[in-house]
Amino acid sequence: QKEVEQDPGPLSVPEGAIVSLNCTYSNSAFQYFMWYRQYSRKGPELLMYTYSSGNKEDGRFTAQVDKSSKYISLFIRDSQPSDSATYLCAIYSGGGADGLTFGKGTHLIIQP
Amino acid sequence: EPEVTQTPSHQVTQMGQEVILRCVPISNHLYFYWYRQILGQKVEFLVSFYNNEISEKSEIFDDQFSVERPDGSNFTLKIRSTKLEDSAMYFCASSPTGRGQPQHFGDGTRLSIL
Numbered sequence: 001q002k003e004v005e006q007d008p009g010p011l012s013v014p015e016g017a018i019v020s021l022n023c024t025y026s027n028s029a030f031q032y033f034m035w036y037r038q039y040s041r042k043g044p045e046l047l048m049y050t051y052s053s054g055n056k057e058d059g060r061f062t063a064q065v066d067k068s069s070k071y072i073s074l075f076i077r078d079s080q081p082s083d084s085a086t087y088l089c090a091i092y093s094g095g096g097a098d099g100l101t102f103g104k105g106t107h108l109i110i111q112p
Numbered sequence: 113e114p115e116v117t118q119t120p121s122h123q124v125t126q127m128g129q130e131v132i133l134r135c136v137p138i139s140n141h142l143y144f145y146w147y148r149q150i151l152g153q154k155v156e157f158l159v160s161f162y163n164n165e166i167s168e169k170s171e172i173f174d175d176q177f178s179v180e181r182p183d184g185s186n187f188t189l190k191i192r193s194t195k196l197e198d199s200a201m202y203f204c205a206s207s208p209t210g211r212g213q214p215q216h217f218g219d220g221t222r223l224s225i226l
Contacts, residue, residue: 032212043116043203043217044155051212088155092212098168099145099157100215 003027006089006103014111019076023089023103026070030101032092033065035074037085038105044088048074079110114138116218118204124224125194133189133221135204143167143210144187146179148200149220155203161187162210191223199225 006023013019021035032051036044048063050056056063064073072091076083086105093101117136125131137144146158160167161179176192187206191198201222205215 034214036217041219041222043118043219046214046216049214090155094212098143098160098211099147099170100155101157102155104154 003101004089004091004103006106008104008106010107010109012109012111013079015079015081017079017110019074019079019083019108019110021074021076021087021089021106021108023072023091024070025072025091025101027093028067028070029093030070030091031094033063033072034090034092034100035061035063036088036090038088039085044090047087081110081112084108084110114140116204116206116216118202118218118221120221121219122222122224124226127196127225128193131191131194131223133191133202133204133223135187135189135218136185137187137204137206138208138216139185141206141208141216143207143213143215144179144181145205145207145215146189147203147205147217148172149203150200158189160210167210194223194225196225199223 004025035048038044053067060077062075088105089103090100119134144161149155159169159173178190201220203220205217207213207215
């Protein structure tokens with residue numbers, strides 16, 4: 001069973017739309033949840049970090065975690081063409097582990 | 113804003129040769145990591161490093177890989193005898209206090225094995 005699942009897309013939406021990006025995970029031990037944005041030929045850039053169920057907002061971005069359903073989401077309001085990138089969810093399991101477990105990423109295209 | 117820097121951006125090496133990838137983590141960070149991303153696949157954890165020793169390694173990080181912090185600023189990944197399947201993007205990351213804290217990534221080194 002894959003640990004972190006993410007629809008690879010591409011997801012294409014018009015400028016100004018609300019975007020919803022999602023990940024599911026299988027391991028209930030996962031504790032910390034991150035969203036990264038990755039532009040072509042660049043490294044992952046940290047967008048959001050949360051460790052509890054519920055919502056966390058930062059500007060146009062909202063991260064949502066539902067631990068009971070093992071489901072995390074990233075919402076982007078007022079989407080801009082510059083938001084076009086691949087969005088990666090990354091989860092940290094805690095305990096003795098150090099490494100993040102990544103989803104495959106969703107390729108997002110914002111049409112001007 | 114402080115950032116993780118990696119050199120070179122692209123490395124081309126013949127199969128069987130040794131390669132060293134270099135990283136300068138964010139200066140006040142204590143934990144350092146290497147990840148790789150094979151084209152079209154997920155970012156995968158290789159190894160973490162804290163207090164001048166390996167903290168954790170994945171099953172990918174076999175005997176052909178090694179890491180070192182040769183001085184106060186650099187963090188290196190060495191692949192001893194490269195294989196074709198080592199072709200990938202290699203990302204260095206650092207975090208201020210380790211487990212559970214957000215990790216900040218460099219822009220990676222694209223390693224091409226011929």
